[in-house]
Amino acid sequence: MENSEEQIFFRFQSNNEISELLNQIMLFKQLFFERVSKQIDDDYEVNNIWSQFIIRYLQYPDYCLLFKNQIQITADYYLLQHLTKKGFDFQKDSFILRDLELFNNNISSKFNHTMEKIATDQEGLSQDLNLIIYQQKLNNTDEYQYNICDYNMLLKRYKDVQNVQSDNDKFVYQEPNQQFSQEEKDKDFTIANQSSQEINNTHNDMKMNQKIFLTLFWYNYIGIQNGQQWSINSEVFDILKQHLDINTELFASPFNRNLENYFSLFESDKYFGSFGNFNKNYLNIQQSFQANPPFIDNLFTHFASQILQILDINNQKNREIGCVIVFPWQDNQGYYQLQSSDYFIDEIELLKNAHYYTDQNSCSSIKSKFNTYILILGNNYFKEKYLQFPYLSDSIVEAFQIKKDKIQMLKQI
Known part of the structure; x- marks a missing residue:
């Protein structure tokens, strides 16, 4: 990162429960990177191991706790x-x-409590997380700092969500004050707003920046902001929307979502347009969707069972339902479970070095060094729609292919 790049900085005004938690999390990550990097001299691989470990923990905390019953046997043997x-x-x-066990035990309960507090939007959040925000050129500071582009992206999405909620509230009827003349009411309203409006705006801005900061911190903590979550490109999404009416995306984030509706890792992402954590809300899905889960083997296995539940529930209610799932491997239990199900419609194979993913954080295209398998599943209503376009699979393959005008953007990972 160049020194001339402008950053957004956050500073806590006082010590509090949340700031202590954030400091513990930062120390936890530093411990992991410092110790592992002494033996594995590859920053990308170390970050990849960390990200997969944390994502497993966030998705399935009961399964993925490092240790159980104080016995020195790890439950997360994948780590x-x-x-x-x-x-x-x-x-x-x-x-x-x-x-790692000591840090994990200290952080787990506090982390879950904090995320619940953010998700329920308690007023106490403003007392627990009182911070100062400013921007300047990058320097050697110990304060929390992030790319200003990420901050501006969350700012826009937060305001978009607030505007939608505001539009929905416009039709609330308010009883007029009959004790004063209209002129008196206008005068009193103006005077009152000059003071209270400023207070309300300041309070709202503080709450907004608190949520933005915490979202930036969580995703930076996981490592997704360091290239750990690739996306299929916009041309593919356009095809899925146009021909299959797919407008919901699973396993996205406020930073990289492509479709209007999306599920993500945190319940608090709802402030930025998400439907919340997929694992907590997946049974509410009632429309066709696309999924590109994190490339973590055991997550795909659990995910496959959830997909079949979604299809079963909607099919029983006579709704059209289907999905397009991206798999990086065939030798996975989840892959076989979906391919052998009654909902399986088609499979598309993309050859390595001939297709690419998109990294929106770095605005670059990433050539895939592995084959990708796309499974099309759905009930009879969705199958009829898919079969109406006999060349749809060819169009998807073409949209995934490396274009000559994108060669300059490609980078090998």
Whole structure:
């Protein structure tokens, strides 16, 4: 990151419960990166291991706690497997699991409590998280800092959501004050608004910036803002919307969502247009959708069962329902479960080095060094719609392909 890049800075005015939690989380991440980087000299791989570990924990906390019953046996054996595969020797750092356990136990309950507090939008949030916000050129500061483009993106989406809610409230009837003349009412209203409006605006801006800050922090903590969540490109989304009426996206974020409706990791993402955490809300889905889950093997297996539940519920209620699922592997239980289901319609294979994903954070296209498999599933209503376009699969393949005018943007990962 160049020194001339403008950043947005957040500073806490006082110590409080939330700031203590954030500091603990920051120390947890620093511990992991410092210890693992001593043996794995690849920043991308270290960040990838961290991101997969945290996403598993956020999606399935009961399953993915590091330790159970104070026994030195990890429940998340995928973390051990991933570290070992990349060359980490636990005999050279025999205390790393113990140290991760201590941080994990301290953070877990506080983290969940904080996320619930944000999601319910309690007024106490303004007391617990009182911060100062400013922007300047990047310098060596210990305060929380983020790219101003990310801040502006969340600012716009937050205001868009507020505007929609405001439009829905416009028709609320208010009883007029019959004790004063219209002139007196206007005068009193003007005087009152000059003071109260400023207070309300300041309060609303503070709440808005609190939510923006926490969202920036959570996604930076996970690592998604460092290239860990790729998206299919806009041409593919246009085809899915136009021909299959797909306007809902799963596993997106406020930073990289492409469709109007989307599910994400955090309930608090609802302030930025999300329907909330997919795992908590997936049974409410009543329309066809697209899903490009994080490339984490055991998540795909659990995800497949949820997809079939969604299809079953909507099919029983005689609704048209279908989905387009992106898989990076075939050797996965979730892949076989979906491909062998009664809802399976078609499969599209994209060859490695001949298609690309999009990294919206860096505004670049990423050439895929692995095959991608796209599964089309749905009930009979959705199947009839899909079969109306015999060349639709060819159009999807073409939209995924690397275009000559994008060659300059490609980067190998």
